[in-house]
Amino acid sequence: MTTWTVVYERTSTGWSAYVPALPGVGVAGATHEETEQLITEAIAMHLEGLAEDGLPIPQPESVDIGHVELPRPA
Numbered sequence: 001m002t003t004w005t006v007v008y009e010r011t012s013t014g015w016s017a018y019v020p021a022l023p024g025v026g027v028a029g030a031t032h033e034e035t036e037q038l039i040t041e042a043i044a045m046h047l048e049g050l051a052e053d054g055l056p057i058p059q060p061e062s063v064d065i066g067h068v069e070l071p072r073p074a
Helices: 032-052
Strands: 007-010 015-018 026-029
Touching: 007 032, 015 032, 026 032
Parallel strands: none
Antiparallel strands: 007 015, 015 026
8 A cells, every 4th residue: 555645726616636746647526525536546547557567656755745934925
């Protein structure tokens, strides 16, 4: 079992999600729950494709999430 960092973003029509450690893996859905299901399926399909092609699977921990504080604009 591996844990992948997923970024969820609210859109004007629902939600989108992408996986920073897996470029090109992104989905959009009407609800957060639907988007979570779609991204889970997309990750599994992408990893399966990499394995079938004999390509290396990126490390999920190759991405770090952080925060940067900035003063509010005047």
